[in-house]
Amino acid sequence: MPDPKEAAIIVVIDDDEAARLSIAQMLRLRRFTVQVFNSAETALGWRGLENARCIITDIKMPGMDGEQLLTEVNRRGLLTPVLMITGHGNIPMAVRCLKAGAFDFLEKPFDDDVLLAYVSKAVEQMELRLESREMRRRLDLLSPEADGRFGMVGRSREMQDVYELIEVAARNDAPVLIMGETGAGKELVARAIHAQSARNRAPFVPVNAGALSESLLESELFGHTRGSFTGATTEREGKLVSASGGTLLLDEIETISERAQVQLLRVLDDGVVEPLGSDRPRKVDIRLISASNVNLGEEVQRGVIREDFFHRIMVLSIVVPPLRDRPEDIPLLISHFIRLGAAKMGVPSPNIPEKTLAKLLSHTWPGNVRELKNTVNRMLITSHQGVTGDFVPDIEFESGRLLSLPSSSGRLREEMERTEQAVIEAALRENKGLINPTYQALGISRRALYERIKKYGLERGQYR
Numbered sequence: 001m002p003d004p005k006e007a008a009i010i011v012v013i014d015d016d017e018a019a020r021l022s023i024a025q026m027l028r029l030r031r032f033t034v035q036v037f038n039s040a041e042t043a044l045g046w047r048g049l050e051n052a053r054c055i056i057t058d059i060k061m062p063g064m065d066g067e068q069l070l071t072e073v074n075r076r077g078l079l080t081p082v083l084m085i086t087g088h089g090n091i092p093m094a095v096r097c098l099k100a101g102a103f104d105f106l107e108k109p110f111d112d113d114v115l116l117a118y119v120s121k122a123v124e125q126m127e128l129r130l131e132s133r134e135m136r137r138r139l140d141l142l143s144p145e146a147d148g149r150f151g152m153v154g155r156s157r158e159m160q161d162v163y164e165l166i167e168v169a170a171r172n173d174a175p176v177l178i179m180g181e182t183g184a185g186k187e188l189v190a191r192a193i194h195a196q197s198a199r200n201r202a203p204f205v206p207v208n209a210g211a212l213s214e215s216l217l218e219s220e221l222f223g224h225t226r227g228s229f230t231g232a233t234t235e236r237e238g239k240l241v242s243a244s245g246g247t248l249l250l251d252e253i254e255t256i257s258e259r260a261q262v263q264l265l266r267v268l269d270d271g272v273v274e275p276l277g278s279d280r281p282r283k284v285d286i287r288l289i290s291a292s293n294v295n296l297g298e299e300v301q302r303g304v305i306r307e308d309f310f311h312r313i314m315v316l317s318i319v320v321p322p323l324r325d326r327p328e329d330i331p332l333l334i335s336h337f338i339r340l341g342a343a344k345m346g347v348p349s350p351n352i353p354e355k356t357l358a359k360l361l362s363h364t365w366p367g368n369v370r371e372l373k374n375t376v377n378r379m380l381i382t383s384h385q386g387v388t389g390d391f392v393p394d395i396e397f398e399s400g401r402l403l404s405l406p407s408s409s410g411r412l413r414e415e416m417e418r419t420e421q422a423v424i425e426a427a428l429r430e431n432k433g434l435i436n437p438t439y440q441a442l443g444i445s446r447r448a449l450y451e452r453i454k455k456y457g458l459e460r461g462q463y464r
Ligand SMILES: Nc1ncnc2c1ncn2[C@@H]1O[C@H](COP(=O)(O)OP(=O)(O)OP(=O)(O)O)[C@@H](O)[C@H]1O
Pocket: 148, 151, 152, 153, 154, 180, 181, 182, 183, 184, 185, 186, 187, 188, 189, 251, 293, 369, 370, 373
C-alpha cells in the first residue's frame, strides 16, 4: 500500500472549467492526486470518493449545489473534510454549511498559497479522523460490552469474516442473501448492514415470509386497494412502500410463491411495485436483504425458487456459521447473556459452577445463539428463585467435546472474574465501602467478600 499521505486524493468540484482546472493544476504541482468533476452528482457517483482526503467544492452550481453535496456526504457518513468555495455575496450559505459540518470556506478570488494551506490542514484533519476511527474500532473490540462488532458478540475467525462482509454489504446497495441455521444471528446481521449503510435513517422492515399464507404475504409486501379481494375493506400500503428509502428483510425467502418472486424481480429491476387491484405502479427504493435457513441452491434445483430470482437476490451473500463451528464464542456469549439477563432482573451476576460450565461448553447448540440465550435466561431465573440454588442448564451433557476446549474455559473464567469484580465494585460503591451491607446485598458471606476484595486488590476507602 502506498503511503496515504503521498497518495492523498483531492476531489475538486466546480461547474466552471477554468476554475477547476486551475485548482487542479496547482494541487498537482504540489504532488496531490486530483480528481476533478463538473458537478456534485458525478462526484457522488464516483466510487473512490470515500477515500478522498479533501473535497473542494464550489457552492453555486446548476443542479445539486455545494450545500446539498455536503448534506449527502454527511448522510453517507464520509469522514472526508469538505472545503467550500464561495463567490462574492454568498456568505449566509457558507455559514450554513459551516454549521452543517463543512471543514471551512474560502471566498473567491483566493491566492494559491491560501488554498494550499487550507487543503493541507484538511488532509491532516482527515488523517486524524481516520486514525481515531481505527482506534475506536480497536477499543470496540476490546471492551467487554462489545466483544464483537456492530453490537454482536463473538471474536472467532468465522465471525470476523462475517463482520467484514457486513462492512462490504453496508458500503454497497446490492441485494444480500444471508444464510444460516435457525437462531444463528441472521436478523442481527441484516440489522447491522442496515445500521452501517447509507440507508440507516430510513426504516428497517423485517417480514417473515414463512409465517404468512401466499395471499397474505402478497398484500403485506405489495399492498392492496380497497375491494381488491373479499375482505379487503380498506386500502393497505405494502411493506415495500413503507420501507422505501430503507431496507426490507425478507426472512424464509424459500417459502415465497413464484408469483411473488416475479413481482419482486420487478421491484428490483424497475423499482416499481403494483398494489393488488391497482393499475397504478408506485415507485419504491429499497435494499432487499433475504434470509434463509435452507440451502437455496437446492431449492432452485427442485424448481421451488426461480433461477433468475435466485441470482438477482444474492448479488452478495453471507453465511452465518452455526455456533458449534465457533466454540470459542460460546463463553463470550454466555457471559454476555448472563450480564444482560442479570441486569434486566436487577440481580448480581451469579457464579457458574464448574460442572455447569462444562455442560454449556460441551453442548452442540442446534438452536444456536437463540438456544444459548434462552438457556442462560432460564438458568438465571431458576437460580434466582433458589429452586436449586445452583445454575443447572436443562440440556444434555455431551461428553468428549469439552476436552478440546481448555482455552475457552480459561477465557470464560477470565470473563466471569471481570464481571464479578465489576459487580462487587458497584456494590461497594453503593454501600459506601461498608462490609456488612455490601456482603448482604451481594448475597455472599462476609469472608467471601473479604477474599474477593483482596483478590481484586480493591481499596475500600475509595468508596466512602
Ligand atoms: N453474535 C450475537 N451476539 C449477540 N446476540 C446474538 C448473536 N447472534 C444472535 N444473537 C441473538 O440470538 C437471537 C437469535 O438471533 P436472530 O434472530 O438474528 O437469528 P436468526 O438467524 O434470524 O434466526 P431464525 O432462523 O430463527 O430467523 C436474537 O435474540 C439475537 O439477538
